[in-house]
Amino acid sequence: MNSVIPAGPRPPAVRRRTGWHRLPVTAVQRLTNDAVAVTLDVPGALRETFAHRPGEHVVVRHHRANEELRRSYSVCPPPEDPGALRLVVARGTPDGFGVHALTVLAPGDHLELSPPSGDFALPERPGAHHVLIAGGSGITPLAALAADALRTDTACRVSLVHSVRTAADALLADELALIKDAFVDRFTALHVLTGEAGTLLDGRIGAGNLPRLLAALSAEPGPGTTFALCGPFGLTAAIRAALTEAGADPGLVRSEPFTLGDTPGGAPPAPVAPPLPEDxxxxxxxxxxxxxxxxxxxxxxxxxxxxxxxxxxxxxxxxxxxxxxxxxxxxxxxxxxxxxxxxxxxxxxxxxxxxxxxxxxxxxxxxxxx
The missing domain is CATH 3.10.20.30 (Beta-grasp domain)
Known part of the structure; x- marks a missing residue:
């Protein structure tokens, strides 16, 4: 029944990851009050340049007045068209590119993008149980990784946990349902609501409720279970620490933070080194x-x-x-x-x-x- 999730084109083994290209916007779809899906058309001459692997991202370069904004977005194609170049853009800061995407961007506009790049991928473990844990818009690379794993490894299982504030904030819920329909015996998707508390599927994910959550998914840490985490740095760091405490092999845990969020101390400091003696x-x-x-x-x-x-x-x-x-x-x-x-x-x-x-x-x- 997995014909609804076709295989997408794979990028060449060697490709250039730098440079900028102006691509036309073909669709801007409202997903939630604070997020849209932006689909771009890739002309034939750039098909190889923008062929992408699940988990990769592009950088959008946006000019306004005398300022340049850059933001990295995971490539997040819909399940029925895994080769499409689609980005999910959240509102973010009041003066960022997200506000422009939600309020101004329209089909026919152009965006300037770098080619896809990145190393975020599931550990290579044929037949494994892949447990994917997302916070907020961290769902975007994980949804693509889930569909790809289910499609390419017929012996694997995938459990995806999405931590969001409320059910209305759950990005791509309809598309996850399509993946569930296609792989009904091998895919599970759960939403954990941080704006509520009191049950297994409520509250922030951490050391307190992660063991019970893994038990509910039959995902005990071990050689047959891998983990992929994506979300704010504080969330991914806390879950990684909890998984290590639970006995997970660090080599089978992959993570990609997309923002420092409210991490104490803010951005990592620049490297400390003595002044250069010369230029x-x-x-x-x-x-x-x-x-x-x-x-x-x-x-x-x-x-x-x-x-x-x-x-x-x-x-x-x-x-x-x-x-x-x-x-x-x-x-x-x-x-x-x-x-x-x-x-x-x-x-x-x-x-x-x-x-x-x-x-x-x-x-x-x-x-x-x-």
């Missing part, structure tokens, strides 16, 4: 081109030096969260401050976030296309 020559490779700038003692991080002369350089959140400014250090050394986008393996392979990185010598080369 540093910074070579940046991106979008197939080479750019050279000079970083001085007054530049907190590499990204600040690059943006002075090259406003097209990739970035979005500047909080060490989204990973859009990820680059590989080819020569020289950098100090990378606190961040939440790169794992230990990526750091060991030489990757850094330029919004968190400060050069430590006279020369450094970073590759955004790597």
């Amino acid at each position: 540093t020559r910074v070579t940046a490779l991106y979008d197939g081109r080479r750019h050279v700038v000079t970083a001085g003692p007054g530049d907190p991080v590499l990204l600040d030096a690059l943006l002075r002369d090259h406003p097209d350089v990739p970035y979005a959140c500047r909080e060490g969260i989204c990973g859009s400014c990820r680059a590989k250090v080819l020569t020289g050394e950098v100090a990378t401050g606190p961040q939440h986008a790169l794992d230990a393996g990526q750091l060991a392979a030489g990757y850094t976030l330029t919004c968190r990185a400060r050069p430590l010598g006279a020369e450094v080369t970073v590759d955004f296309d790597a």
Whole structure:
């Protein structure tokens, strides 16, 4: 019965993750009072560029007056068209792009986007029980990951838990019902309401109610159970800690925070390093081109030096969260401050976030296309 969830096109093995492209908006669909789904048309010449894997995101660049806004959004295609380029945009801050999307954006307008990128994916475990836990708009990558896992691994099970304030705030509930209809024996979706309290499906998810929630899903931590978390940093960090306490293998827990939210201390601080004794020559490779700038003692991080002369350089959140400014250090050394986008393996392979990185010598080369 899973014909309602067709397979989508897969991106090529090697592709460029930088550059900007203007794409026309074909639909703006109201999902809740504070969120819309924006569908964009991808011309034939860019089909390969914008082919995407579940869990990937794009960066939207929006210009207004003398200001540029950038925001990262997960690609969230509808279940019946997994190849579609669709973004779910929430209202967010009063002066952000979300307000523009909800009040002004219309079919026929154009948005400027970067190609899809990102490493958020389910652990490779054929036949596993994948438990996906979302907070708010963190449902967007997880819904795509759920449909893809059910479609490609006929032996797996998927349980999706969506934490929202009220039932009216539950994004994509109708689409999750379609996935349930297609995979009735292998997919479960639950909504946990944070605006209420008193039962298993009410209140904030944490150490207090997570064990009972997992028991209800028959999802005891073990080698046959994987976890994927997406939501505000405080939520994902609390659930990850609770899962570790419950005995989950950290290697089978994947997470992608999309905002620091009300995390104490706000954004991670820039890396602390002694002032540079002299200017540093910074070579940046991106979008197939080479750019050279000079970083001085007054530049907190590499990204600040690059943006002075090259406003097209990739970035979005500047909080060490989204990973859009990820680059590989080819020569020289950098100090990378606190961040939440790169794992230990990526750091060991030489990757850094330029919004968190400060050069430590006279020369450094970073590759955004790597």
